[in-house]
Amino acid sequence: MTFLFKRNPKNPPELIKALNEQVLKLDYNSDSNKKYQDECSRFLKQVKVILHGDDENEPQPDQISQLALEIYSTDCLYNLMVNLKKLDFDSRKDVVILFLTLLRRQIGSKSPTVEYILNQKPEILGLLIRGPESSEIGLICGQILRDCIKFESINKFVLHSSLFWNFFKYVQISIFEIATDAFITLHDLLTNHKKLVSEFLARNYDNFTSSINKLIQSNNYVTKRQSVKLLSELVLRRQNQAFLNQYFDDTNNLKLMMILLSDKLKNLQIEAFHIFKFFVAKPKKSQKVLDVLIKNKKNFIAFFDTFDIQSDSTTIDERDYVLGEIMKLPDIVRSE
Incomplete structure (x- = not known):
């Protein structure tokens, strides 16, 4: 040649x-x-x-x-x-x-x-992870890193790197394209390899829950909705059972979903519902979660009676099931 x-x-x-x-x-x-x-x-x-x-x-x-x-x-x-x-x-x-x-x-x-x-x-991966810090090369680094983490061994390296947690900051960068690209990478890191991610979530429950909940409380609508959708996707995976057992026993998470259910934006309400329903459907609820559900029983019934879900029949059936389970909860006994 x-x-x-x-x-x-x-x-x-x-x-x-x-x-x-x-x-x-x-x-x-x-x-x-x-x-x-x-x-x-x-x-x-x-x-x-x-x-x-x-x-x-x-x-x-x-x-x-x-x-x-x-x-x-x-x-x-x-x-x-x-x-x-x-x-x-x-x-x-x-x-x-x-x-x-x-x-x-x-x-x-x-x-x-x-x-x-x-x-x-491995310093190459550090450079790629920190890519969003530069508007000039952030998108290029994101593209390369997402191809790298298709390999489970590299995905594992990134998840176990302290730099991984930077993505929860990068997704809030003011440059929309960079923030969006960083969220795509974060999503892939947490969804590409199911067994690897299930072990990571179980071992890092506190850090992950704190980080994702902060994003869910963001003032930025896109960040908030993407975060709820990501959490919803993780919740639906049976492989994440160890993480889910902790998540659905935590009243802080329940209260956050209750706040989202009352959001004025219907899309956020629906995304929140797809997580909230598991608090209600969980067979063995923690006493603290049960107490919150019972305390708010009347409010939940009033809300779900008028909760308009213009969606597929499955989601409508789930709403009706949740309402039925809430109605079965005991009433608060008030002392005279």
Whole structure:
């Protein structure tokens, strides 16, 4: 594939060496930065052709293998991520292609890039997690990270990192696109691998519940609704039983859903109902939860008598069931 390097012929290892050299020279404050950006762009395009071919040539497995080995041995992925903001827009897109192509590359049952990241350069994941802190590269980092966490081992690493909890702040960033993208990543982290997530939620009940409840109480409608929907999705998973047993015995959670049921926005009311119904339906309720339900029995009956659910018949049946169960609760005996 010598045609690739007419201006400066190089084999794949030499190409990665040259790319690294230019990446490490990038500097916003340098008059030569544009020249280094252009060189990085040129080398990244050559890398892309090796990985994917072009109109005239198919990618060659041996060259891809050489390229990948050199990228791992020189920490090229790390260097690219550290300096991602300094690259031009098109080069950033080429970095995404490079990263994701290597990530999906398998040799037998092994994923060399996954092993490299976890065993040699986990700092890459730290950079990706902190991506939303930069409006320039936040969306790119989110895209790459979501592909990374499709692998359970990486998802586990991120969940057990102290940086994971930053996502509960990132989803409240004032830049809508960044906040939305961060919530997509948070959602994927908590839903991609069911068994892994069930163990995480059970071990981190207090931190997670506190964090998600703060989002549910946000003044931002989008944040509030997305958070309730995420919680509702987790509640519906039987794998999360250990977490749910704690969640539905906690009166703070019940009171929060009661507040949402009285929200003026119908969508939030309905989302809250899909969580509230489990407090009522739980066969063995904690005494504290039962006390709250009994204390508010009349209010619940009045509310659900007029709770208009313009939805599927299943949701209407659930509303009627909840109302029926509430009516079965004992009345408060008032002393004379």
